[in-house]
Amino acid sequence: MVLTFTNLTMIMDKISSSEEVGGAGDSKVPEVVTRVQGPLVDYDLGDGSEIFDVLVCGGTLGIFVATALSYKGLRVGIIERNIIKGREQEWNISRKELMELVEVGILSEEEMEQIISSDFNPSRCAFESKGEIWVENILNLGISPAKLVDIMKERFVSSGGVIFEGKSLSSISVHDDFAVLNLSDGGSLPCRLVIDAMGNFSPIVRQGFPAGSGPTDRTTYMFTYVDPHFGGPKLEELLETFWDLMPAYEDVVLENLDIMRVIFGIFPTYRNSNALHCFALQVGDASGIQSPVSFGGFGSLTRHLGRLSNGIYEAVSGDLLDARSLQLLNPYMPNLSASWLFQRAMSARPQIDVSPTFINELLFANFESMQDVIQFGPLVKTLGLVMITRPQILPSIFKQAGPGVILNWSGHFVMLGYYTFLSTFIDPVLRPWVESLPLKNKYQWKRYLEAWKYGAGLDYRQGK
Numbered sequence: 001m002v003l004t005f006t007n008l009t010m011i012m013d014k015i016s017s018s019e020e021v022g023g024a025g026d027s028k029v030p031e032v033v034t035r036v037q038g039p040l041v042d043y044d045l046g047d048g049s050e051i052f053d054v055l056v057c058g059g060t061l062g063i064f065v066a067t068a069l070s071y072k073g074l075r076v077g078i079i080e081r082n083i084i085k086g087r088e089q090e091w092n093i094s095r096k097e098l099m100e101l102v103e104v105g106i107l108s109e110e111e112m113e114q115i116i117s118s119d120f121n122p123s124r125c126a127f128e129s130k131g132e133i134w135v136e137n138i139l140n141l142g143i144s145p146a147k148l149v150d151i152m153k154e155r156f157v158s159s160g161g162v163i164f165e166g167k168s169l170s171s172i173s174v175h176d177d178f179a180v181l182n183l184s185d186g187g188s189l190p191c192r193l194v195i196d197a198m199g200n201f202s203p204i205v206r207q208g209f210p211a212g213s214g215p216t217d218r219t220t221y222m223f224t225y226v227d228p229h230f231g232g233p234k235l236e237e238l239l240e241t242f243w244d245l246m247p248a249y250e251d252v253v254l255e256n257l258d259i260m261r262v263i264f265g266i267f268p269t270y271r272n273s274n275a276l277h278c279f280a281l282q283v284g285d286a287s288g289i290q291s292p293v294s295f296g297g298f299g300s301l302t303r304h305l306g307r308l309s310n311g312i313y314e315a316v317s318g319d320l321l322d323a324r325s326l327q328l329l330n331p332y333m334p335n336l337s338a339s340w341l342f343q344r345a346m347s348a349r350p351q352i353d354v355s356p357t358f359i360n361e362l363l364f365a366n367f368e369s370m371q372d373v374i375q376f377g378p379l380v381k382t383l384g385l386v387m388i389t390r391p392q393i394l395p396s397i398f399k400q401a402g403p404g405v406i407l408n409w410s411g412h413f414v415m416l417g418y419y420t421f422l423s424t425f426i427d428p429v430l431r432p433w434v435e436s437l438p439l440k441n442k443y444q445w446k447r448y449l450e451a452w453k454y455g456a457g458l459d460y461r462q463g464k
C-alpha cells in the first residue's frame, strides 16, 4: 500500500528543510557508564582543575537542581552540549508549582511575576457531543522558559557554579571514590556525584525535546497516546490527521497559514526507570517523574525540587553515594504508577472491539473529577462516581486496558491507599524518632517518609 500525505507534503515543502530540529537523540547508544575497580589515583587534575561535589549533565531542567545545590554550598558544575537557554515557546504550569522555586529560594516573587507571560483562568476543555468542562488553576500560567533559564544561569554563576557549555558527555568512569566524566572534546572532569538531566534520550538511560518558536506565534499541539507495535499508526499518518483536523479546530485555512516550524515525534515513557549506578542520579525527564498523562516535565521537576535538593545535599555531605542510597531519592511512587492506567486506557489498541467514542467518553468522565495529582481519596471518589453514573464504560475500560494492566494497576491502587495511611498516621509518630537516628539511618528514614508523602500525592495541597 502506498500512503500519500497531501497536507503534510504541502506544508513540509513550504518550510525550509535546512532548519535543524533538535532533541531526537542518537539511535545507537554506546556503553556510557563503566566501573573501574579501585580508587581514582594518579589522576592529573591539570591546571586549575578540581574535584566537583556534583556535575550536572544537561542544562535545561538541570540548571534548577544545580542552582539549588550550589545555594546549599556544594561545588557544582554543569556540562551542556549546546548553550544553556530556555526555549521561546511557553511552558504551562500552575501557580503553586511555580511557587516551589520561590520556596526553594532560587527565585524571588518579583522575578516570578516577570517571567509570567500569560495568565488565563478558567481553561475550557471541550468534548465532542458531550459538552464543556471549565477547570481553574490547572496549567493556567504561561511562563517564558528563556527568561527563567537566564535568571537561573546568572544565579548559578553568582553562587559559585561553573558552566561548561558546548561540551558533550561521552562516558563516565566510576571509580571506588569518584566518578570521572569524559567529554567529547577529550577533556575529563572528576566529581563525587553525577546528575543526569539529559532528558528522555539521555545516553545513560537511553531515554530531548524540541525547542519552540517566537513569542508572538501561536502554538497548536496534538497529543495522542499509542503503544508501539507493528501495524500501529505511523507518525506521518498522525501528523496528516493533525492537518486534517486543524481547519475546524483553529478556524483557519491551511493554505493561508505561515507555518514556521513543525515538530513531530515521540515521548518514550517508561513504567520503571531502571538506570541505577552509584555516583549517578537522574532528574528531569531522564528520571521518569513527569506525568505520563500530561508530560508536564517542568512542573513535575518544580514539585520535587525541594525534596530532591535536600536529599542530594544530605547524600553528598554525608558521603552516602552508593546505588542504594541514591535509589532512595527516586523511589517508587504509587500515584505516578497508578496514572499509567489512564494513559493506557487512552491509547487506542487495534483489533479491540470498543466503541469509537469510548476514549472521548472516558476523557470526559476523567476531566469531570480531574486532579493535577492523583491522591487516594479523590481517586476513590472518581471511580465510585464513574461506576454509579457511567457503568456502561466499565466493560470498555477492561477491554481496552486488558486484564494484566488492570491487575497491575490494582496493586498500585492498594499501595496508594497504604502510602496515604502511612504518611497521614505513621509519619507523625515516627518523625521524632527518625531525628534521633545515626546519619545513614536518618538519611534512609527521611527518604522513606518522603516517598510515602510524595507517592500518595500528599505534597500537593489545594491552595498551597
Ligand SMILES: Cc1cc2nc3c(=O)[nH]c(=O)nc-3n(C[C@H](O)[C@H](O)[C@H](O)COP(=O)(O)OP(=O)(O)OC[C@H]3O[C@@H](n4cnc5c(N)ncnc54)[C@H](O)[C@@H]3O)c2cc1C
Binding pocket: 023, 057, 058, 059, 060, 061, 062, 079, 080, 081, 082, 090, 091, 092, 093, 167, 168, 169, 170, 197, 198, 199, 200, 201, 202, 203, 208, 209, 210, 221, 283, 284, 285, 286, 290, 295, 296, 297, 298, 299, 300
Ligand atoms: C511540545 C512540548 C510541549 C511541552 N509543554 C510543556 C508545558 O507546557 N509544561 C511543562 O511543564 N512541560 C512541558 N513540556 C515538557 C518539558 O519541555 C520537558 O519536561 C523539559 O524540557 C525536560 O527537560 P530536561 O532537562 O529533563 O530534558 P531536555 O529538555 O531534553 O534537556 C536535556 C538537555 O541535556 C542536554 N544533553 C543531552 N545529551 C547531552 C550530552 N551527552 N552531554 C551534555 N548535554 C547533553 C541537551 O542539550 C539539553 O539541553 C513540553 C514538551 C514538549 C516537547
